[in-house]
Amino acid sequence: MFQSRTIRIVCAVVAGLVFNQFASAAFLQNVEYVNLGTLVGPDNDPTPNAIQADSNGGFFDVLGIEGIGTKRFSDFSLVSTATGGALPVDPYSVLIKGGVNPLNNDHVLDFTFGMGAITGQTADMKLVFKITIIQPDVQDQEEELRVVFKDFGLKMLGTAVTGKGSALIGEDVLKEHPFVAEEGDLITHLQVAETQEEAILFDHYDIPNAAEADITEVWVVKDLFVSGDGGGTASISNMIQVFSQDFGGGDIPEPASMALLGLGGLLVCSRKRRA
Secondary structure (H helix, E strand, C coil): CHHHHHHHHHHHHHHHHHHHHHCHHHCCCCCEEEEEEECCCCCCCCCCCCCECCCCCCEEEECCHHHCCEEEEEEEEEEEEEECCCCCCCHHHCEEEEEECCCCCCEEEEEEEEEEECCCCEEEEEEEEEEEEECCCCECCCCECCEEEEEEEEEEECCEEEECCEEEEEEEEECCCCCCCCHHHEEEEEEEEECCCCEECEEEEECCCHHHHCCCEEEEEEEEEEECCCCEEEEEEEEEEEEEEEECCCCCCCHHHHHHHHHHHHHHHHHHHHC
16 A cells, blocks of 8 residues: 555656646636635634634635645734725735646646726735645655745736736745745746736746755745826736745756656556556
8 A cells, every 4th residue: 555655756756847848828728716815814804914714713725636745724814005006915805726737747826816006006915924834744755755845936917907006016035934034035026017018927947956956945025016106007806826946955957867767657657557
């Protein structure tokens, strides 16, 4: 039983690495979503420091394939302000879905909300949360199977901009909580924006030497802003985060070797199923 589960897990990881090499452009295709909750507290009162999902005590887990790369999302906080009569974002209105792509084990976090501004108005929102990879409870014969972050992606959806309006999402991915983070703790800054002149709705960052970087926990700080200053309107209703993963520790094959390893691993999986 243990050997069989170990083989299935290794097959899932190998297949995920192969698909990450050849199908990263389709990172949102085939994602299977689960509704997780809204930014409300245990007494159904909006709170700036907790998310409740099925009364899970302020955090929720999105399971990876065969338990590989399960992500825990926790320590949420949300602050929103507005000017000129615009409405700040109500935590009750922020709906969250978690998803996993069964082809490559990418994890997706989907936020749906309402945020808008007309002429003379602005609105902003700061959303902070922590992501921790829950390590699989399986070891091979030589060393522990360890999963680490490989990349981060940010996509803005549901935007509408007219005139001189603008919509912007900036994001910092940090190794430490933003209150104590130092300059060297910044992993990357992602940014997406839309105006009448241009729209950059997707940003992505690959961690150099992800296996050696060995990042298993990060803090995400999102700053959202919409403005109708100068004449115009702007709104955002959806943003999506994606996280890919890699092996950590030990020797990691080069991409070409990984492709061959993946094909071999898939054959092993196929033969195991037929047996």
